[in-house]
Amino acid sequence: MYAAGTDTIAAVATAMSDSGIGIIRVSGDESIELVDAVYRNAEGNRTLTKYDSHTIHYGFIVDKDETVIDEVMVSVMKGPKSYTMEDTVEINCHGGVLMMRRILDRVVEAGARIADPGEFTKRAFLNGRIDLSEAEAVMDIIHAKNDFSLKSSVKQLKGSVSSLIREIREDMIHEIAFIEATLDDPEHFDLEAEGYDKILLKKVKTIKKKIKNLIDSAEDGRILSEGIRTVIVGKPNVGKSSLLNALVGEDRAIVTDVAGTTRDILEENISIDGIVFRILDTAGIRSTEDIVEKIGVDKAKNAVEDADLILYVADSSVSFDENDKAVLEMIAGKNTIVLLNKSDLTNVMTEENIQFIASYFDGSEKNRIIRTSMKDRSGIDLFIRTVKEMFFHGDLMYNDEVFITNARHKEALQNTYDSLVQVQKSIEENMPEDFYTIDLMSAYEKLGSIIGEAVEDDLINEIFSRFCMGK
Numbered sequence: 001m002y003a004a005g006t007d008t009i010a011a012v013a014t015a016m017s018d019s020g021i022g023i024i025r026v027s028g029d030e031s032i033e034l035v036d037a038v039y040r041n042a043e044g045n046r047t048l049t050k051y052d053s054h055t056i057h058y059g060f061i062v063d064k065d066e067t068v069i070d071e072v073m074v075s076v077m078k079g080p081k082s083y084t085m086e087d088t089v090e091i092n093c094h095g096g097v098l099m100m101r102r103i104l105d106r107v108v109e110a111g112a113r114i115a116d117p118g119e120f121t122k123r124a125f126l127n128g129r130i131d132l133s134e135a136e137a138v139m140d141i142i143h144a145k146n147d148f149s150l151k152s153s154v155k156q157l158k159g160s161v162s163s164l165i166r167e168i169r170e171d172m173i174h175e176i177a178f179i180e181a182t183l184d185d186p187e188h189f190d191l192e193a194e195g196y197d198k199i200l201l202k203k204v205k206t207i208k209k210k211i212k213n214l215i216d217s218a219e220d221g222r223i224l225s226e227g228i229r230t231v232i233v234g235k236p237n238v239g240k241s242s243l244l245n246a247l248v249g250e251d252r253a254i255v256t257d258v259a260g261t262t263r264d265i266l267e268e269n270i271s272i273d274g275i276v277f278r279i280l281d282t283a284g285i286r287s288t289e290d291i292v293e294k295i296g297v298d299k300a301k302n303a304v305e306d307a308d309l310i311l312y313v314a315d316s317s318v319s320f321d322e323n324d325k326a327v328l329e330m331i332a333g334k335n336t337i338v339l340l341n342k343s344d345l346t347n348v349m350t351e352e353n354i355q356f357i358a359s360y361f362d363g364s365e366k367n368r369i370i371r372t373s374m375k376d377r378s379g380i381d382l383f384i385r386t387v388k389e390m391f392f393h394g395d396l397m398y399n400d401e402v403f404i405t406n407a408r409h410k411e412a413l414q415n416t417y418d419s420l421v422q423v424q425k426s427i428e429e430n431m432p433e434d435f436y437t438i439d440l441m442s443a444y445e446k447l448g449s450i451i452g453e454a455v456e457d458d459l460i461n462e463i464f465s466r467f468c469m470g471k
């Protein structure tokens with residue numbers, strides 16, 4: 001395994017901005033002695049090395065000449081029961097940026113080294129307290145931007161992803177060991193004669209299915225954590241910007257009765273009923289000579305390409321025309337909800353028009369046509385229900401499901417899957433048994449990279465360097 005560095009590291013663990021309390025975290029073999037050199041208790045004595053583990057103490061950090069730098073609370077946590085599994089001291093000081101720097105400097109003067117970003121968590125990993133996917137979850141928790149990300153990262157930290165991966169790997173190694181053992185003893189075992197090939201094939205297929213489910217969960221995971229990439233399109237003046245404003249709940253986009261009001265793309269992140277939308281309002285689509293508007297129309301077309309969801313807004317109070325057709329051409333085949341807006345005004349949209357719109361999507365899309373009015377907010381609830389139906393089959397089930405939310409994990413799963421395809425092929429083509437173990441072993445290793453088994457040092461360094469200071 002890896003050997004963790006034993007030198008003592010220090011960093012400001014809280015945000016580097018003025019706040020009530022700042023924490024300087026110190027970890028390593030000499031952390032307690034080292035902070036002892038700069039800490040004095042209420043009576044002015046050096047007492048830190050005498051304290052029990054997991055206790056917190058009032059006192060002062062002092063300068064070389066014994067003048068007081070700050071009044072502090074210092075907690076002592078002896079390894080292995082600490083975040084890093086090493087002796088750790090945390091100094092709670094007043095949270096001014098200058099103060100935190102001074103105390104950190106003082107600890108460094110006493111012999112600590114400034115920690116690299118993520119180094120505390122890296123030590124927790126290298127010392128074996130958490131595995132790699134759990135360490136990555138720490139970073140995801142810090143960066144979580146919404147409830148789903150937070151919940152799923154906390155679950156990952158508690159080992160939800162790791163235990164699934166370990167289970168699947170156990171199945172694999174069991175088969176590998178069995179094949180290896182029989183290959184070593186051909187006189188007693190004949191794999192083919194025993195019908196083992198068929199049994200193995202079945203097992204490989206089951207494992208493949210599990211891996212596939214995890215890969216698929218990554219798509220839902222991405223949508224839940226990053227948000228549904230939603231693009232509002234339609235011809236000018238139909239109420240696209242009004243829809244954005246209604247969803248955001250405030251006047252973010254300029255709305256006027258002049259067609260061609262929106263020129264550039266406006267992006268907003270909103271959360272409705274636990275669903276996060278990254279929502280883009282675009283320029284109305286029409287053929288135009290206006291150069292600025294033209295650029296806006298091109299941008300809208302680009303945005304449509306990588307959208308998860310299109311909101312096609314049509315104005316039911318004006319006649320359906322060539323511009324609407326141009327929009328439909330642009331979004332054909334995409335996940336679309338059609339909003340027939342301005343339903344508070346007299347409807348001029350014919351049944352034929354609606355049939356025509358529906359013909360651009362498959363049959364199921366038909367019930368995704370919703371009448372709305374941004375004036376009286378009608379149809380918005382139905383719209384939200386429709387989104388849930390489309391993306392989550394009506395339910396947001398993320399309470400007990402495990403989602404893959406990390407791109408590195410997804411790639412490792414894909415590689416594992418590819419190796420399993422090879423195993424299946426070798427069995428089906430009656431290749432020699434040692435072919436099975438080579439690919440099965442490679443699948444086993446690729447899957448192991450998720451939890452940090454047999455991961456190259458470079459990869460480890462790369463992962464932890466993305467952390468923030470003090471974590």
Ligand SMILES: Nc1nc2c(ncn2[C@@H]2O[C@H](COP(=O)(O)OP(=O)(O)OP(=O)(O)O)[C@@H](O)[C@H]2O)c(=O)[nH]1
Pocket residue numbers: 234235236237238239240241242243254255256257258259260261262263282283284285341342343344345372373374375376
């Ligand atoms: N009566 C009524 N008016 C609406 C409704 N939605 C929008 N409007 C009005 O329609 C006009 C155009 O609205 P916008 O939201 O700017 O339309 P847009 O599609 O963003 O227009 P462009 O940016 O020019 O493409 C404004 O005067 C809105 O107040 C609605 O549901 N009912």
Ligand SMILES: [Mg+2]
Pocket residue numbers: 240241242253254261262281282283284
């Ligand atoms: Mg607009």
